[in-house]
Amino acid sequence: MARFGIGRHTYLCSKPKPRPIPLLNTSALPYVAPMTQELHIVGGGMAGSEAAWQAAHMGVNVVIHEMRPNVKTFAHRTGHLAEMVCSNSFRSDDDEQNAVGLLHWEMRAANGLIMATADKHRLPAGGALAVDRDPFAESVTEALTALPNVRVKYGEITELPSDGHWIFATGPLTSAGLGAAIQAETGAERLAFFDAIAPIVYAESINMDVAWMQSRYDKGDTEAEQKAYLNCPMTKDQYEAFIDALLAADKTEFHEGETAGYFDGCLPIEVMAERGRETLRFGPMKPVGLTNSHDPENKPYAVVQLRRDNALGTLLNIVGFQTKMKYGAQAEVLKMIPGLEGASFARLGGIHRNTFINSPTLLDNQMRMHSKPNIRFAGQVTGVEGYVESAAMGLLAGRLAAAEILGQSLETAPLNTAMGALVHHITGGADAKTFQPMNVNFGLFQPVEGLKSGRRGRKDRYKAYTDRAKSDWQGWLVAQS
Numbered sequence: 486m487a488r489f490g491i492g493r494h495t496y497l498c499s500k501p502k503p504r505p506i507p508l509l510n511t512s513a514l515p516y517v518a519p520m521t522q523e524l525h526i527v528g529g530g531m532a533g534s535e536a537a538w539q540a541a542h543m544g545v546n547v548v549i550h551e552m553r554p555n556v557k558t559f560a561h562r563t564g565h566l567a568e569m570v571c572s573n574s575f576r577s578d579d580d581e582q583n584a585v586g587l588l589h590w591e592m593r594a595a596n597g598l599i600m601a602t603a604d605k606h607r608l609p610a611g612g613a614l615a616v617d618r619d620p621f622a623e624s625v626t627e628a629l630t631a632l633p634n635v636r637v638k639y640g641e642i643t644e645l646p647s648d649g650h651w652i653f654a655t656g657p658l659t660s661a662g663l664g665a666a667i668q669a670e671t672g673a674e675r676l677a678f679f680d681a682i683a684p685i686v687y688a689e690s691i692n693m694d695v696a697w698m699q700s701r702y703d704k705g706d707t708e709a710e711q712k713a714y715l716n717c718p719m720t721k722d723q724y725e726a727f728i729d730a731l732l733a734a735d736k737t738e739f740h741e742g743e744t745a746g747y748f749d750g751c752l753p754i755e756v757m758a759e760r761g762r763e764t765l766r767f768g769p770m771k772p773v774g775l776t777n778s779h780d781p782e783n784k785p786y787a788v789v790q791l792r793r794d795n796a797l798g799t800l801l802n803i804v805g806f807q808t809k810m811k812y813g814a815q816a817e818v819l820k821m822i823p824g825l826e827g828a829s830f831a832r833l834g835g836i837h838r839n840t841f842i843n844s845p846t847l848l849d850n851q852m853r854m855h856s857k858p859n860i861r862f863a864g865q866v867t868g869v870e871g872y873v874e875s876a877a878m879g880l881l882a883g884r885l886a887a888a889e890i891l892g893q894s895l896e897t898a899p900l901n902t903a904m905g906a907l908v909h910h911i912t913g914g915a916d917a918k919t920f921q922p923m924n925v926n927f928g929l930f931q932p933v934e935g936l937k938s939g940r941r942g943r944k945d946r947y948k949a950y951t952d953r954a955k956s957d958w959q960g961w962l963v964a965q966s
């Protein structure tokens with residue numbers, strides 16, 4: 486049994502029992518040469534399926550290019566569109582207090598196929614939206630193939646065309662051939678094959694009576710640069726206890742077929758600790774060039790550094806702390822860091838097989854490539870993470886591409902919606918140098934003025950975010966009707 490998680494949610498990922506699933510009759514789908522005004526969508530997963538549905542409903546002819554079942558991945562089992570590869574959960578359905586629940590709401594309001602089908606095949610799961618995976622994928626496939634202006638063409642695409650309108654939504658397991666084409670277009674360093682996610686903390690949950698702001702050796706020309714890092718000091722005893730806990734913590738394994746390649750430059754902290762008890766003190770936890778402003782006379786034995794993860798400054802990542810510790814263990818171990826005892830995590834760390842592009846440098850806010858504006862990217866390959874976020878980016882890309890084909894002008898999603906917060910993060914808000922996949926969370930939202938910060942004000946704050954988002958999202962939809 487393996488685990489895969491999104492943000493604070495961990496999914497138990499038992500291999501679903503294989504049952505024979507009829508494949509589609511692909512021979513009945515003749516190939517028609519691409520026409521400029523058709524929309525070609527590469528990848529019929531969560532994002533590609535939703536993009537196709539949206540564009541088709543706006544009156545555009547759509548061709549979905551899906552490589553399965555001809556070309557397989559290690560995680561998919563069928564030839565269906567929108568196959569859920571692991572957990573069957575769409576996470577929280579609470580649209581007032583949870584950012585992913587708000588994304589559900591926005592997609593439902595936009596006639597989203599993925600949400601409507603998930604609702605149809607809902608399983609009991611408390612406040613979460615769990616889905617009966619096989620009927621779900623079958624229904625999505627049927628709904629799309631029933632549309633007169635959607636065709637599915639089964640085959641792998643291995644190039645980035647210069648003509649026509651394209652959306653690439655090939656997901657975390659983008660085929661190797663296409664990966665090579667993307668690297669040739671963007672440069673090798675702008676396409677990652679593994680994520681290396683350091684845990685992300687809500688800034689407001691850090692105890693600033695313990696932590697302080699300072700860049701190593703006060704480097705930088707401006708005060709903002711000289712205070713770019715948040716530092717958490719450790720005594721020798723605290724460091725030794727932390728190393729013990731790291732070594733003892735439960736770790737996750739890679740899925741079969743996922744295998745190595747991740748070691749280049751992103752060792753998990755627990756692997757560093759296994760190499761020697763002092764390794765971290767000479768690596769990401771080195772205490773040099775820092776003076777604790779709360780206790781200048783005492784040099785810390787080790788220091789954990791955090792750095793802004795978004796332009797708003799509401800999220801901070803723990804520098805160099807990518808990890809394969811299981812989520813429960815991770816939260817426990819990280820809260821041993823002085824200053825983080827009461828930390829709330831926007832997402833916990835992880836390392837997974839995950840192909841994604843450096844969207845902040847490669848895409849505009851319409852999700853088009855700067856270098857090839859006839860191509861959009863959508864879904865997990867853009868650096869969002871999860872079924873819901875991927876479908877959401879598909880919904881947006883589908884509408885934006887269709888509007889462009891129809892000669893309509895359509896702004897990207899409003900900033901204060903969940904959809905807008907996410908697309909803004911990947912195409913501009915995130916730091917390109919440290920860009921790693923992101924799930925939707927309230928840390929991506931602009932603050933609502935005049936509301937109490939901290940844990941006490943959280944309920945009112947989240948309600949204000951979701952109210953504002955719903956109103957802005959409805960405004961965006963109405964403007965298109």
Ligand SMILES: Cc1cc2nc3c(=O)[nH]c(=O)nc-3n(C[C@H](O)[C@H](O)[C@H](O)COP(=O)(O)OP(=O)(O)OC[C@H]3O[C@@H](n4cnc5c(N)ncnc54)[C@H](O)[C@@H]3O)c2cc1C
Nearest residue numbers: 528530531532552571572642655656660864865871872875
């Ligand atoms: C092992 C694993 C476990 C996961 N577990 C979870 C989980 O439990 N919960 C969760 O929310 N998310 C999970 N994810 C992430 C999840 O897969 C994505 O969030 C979601 O499926 C992404 O949607 P997508 O449409 O971007 O990609 P996908 O749903 O993967 O769809 C991409 C499609 O593109 C096709 N494709 C790829 N390359 C080509 C090509 N060159 N030409 C034509 N077609 C191509 C693929 O066959 C696939 O059908 C997991 C990912 C992996 C790899």
